Amino acid sequence: MVPTIKDVAAHAGFSIATVSRAINAPHTVNPVTLDKVRQSIDALQFRPNPLGRQLRGERTRLIGVVLPTLANPVFAECLQGIDELASAQGYRLMLMTTQYDADRERHAIETLRAQRVEGLILTVADADTHPLLDELDRDGPLYVLMHNDTVRRPSVSVDNRLAAYDGVRMLIAHGHRRILMLAGTLAASDRARLRHLGYAQAMQQAGLEAAPALEIDFNADELAPSVLAHLTNGPSRPTALFCSNDLLAMVVMRGLRRARLNVPADMAILGFDGLAVSELLSPPLASICAPNREIGCAAWRRLISRIDGTYQTDTSLALTLPHTLREGATIAAITNASDAPRARTARPVV
Structure with a gap:
């Protein structure tokens, strides 16, 4: 046979x-x-x-890109950086999104491998313990992660824990003591988990209580009434919210506005990502800024150097780019917790 x-x-x-x-x-x-x-x-x-x-031996000059979503502009900014360099070097991109779902991640990667992509640029749920990445390490194709903050695999990111620590320290410096972190589902984002660790570290070093993150659906465009009530009712409600990304911060700001609460007089808001569009809000959003477009560019350069064999083997697998703090108008200073605005009952949205 x-x-x-x-x-x-x-x-x-x-x-x-x-x-x-x-x-x-x-x-x-x-x-x-x-x-x-x-x-x-x-x-x-x-x-x-x-x-x-x-x-045999023919190059496809096709690169696969796997992102959680394009609804969050942070990934669109990264994709812009990748696309500019790919076009200039004669490569084509094949894009797939996963909606933060592990089964869709596997489907996306297997689909792109079947298309004979020469390499992959990925953002996954959990970079450190990901069986598909173990398979790629063994069988190929070569890949680089974006935004996944890990030292174990080829990656480009900011230091998520340190960035969150710096941001929460900024809230504390403005007099806030009751600070709550809002995030998407932590199981679907290693970035959010690291950011919560940074939040907790800043709170504990200041002698403050670090609360568990309040988890919200990544894809929700409205705050649930129960979440809004939790944020706005009671004498010990938070005076400041640290949101794990700017898109979530925008959703929160809209919910608070519909509940007749003022930002920052009634609630300070800090985002994460530094999206350009969030500066157009009223008031402009304070945010921990990541160089999203440059993360995409750096991921591309690293991947192509691996494919072409020019990657320096003594270079660290992980590339960490610097973050900055943008002090927008969504943060106002208070002198101490007793000076926080009085609790207000959220009005129903009509």
């Missing part, structure tokens, strides 16, 4: 997609994996069809 590519995959212990890439685009496959596949091909005396022989 004539051996098939399925037989080679079983003999080598890899997927059919990996064997296909080893035959048709060997430059995208880890050298160790490539050697094992070739050994299996020789052992089984497998002969690819003529089309496969034509494709």
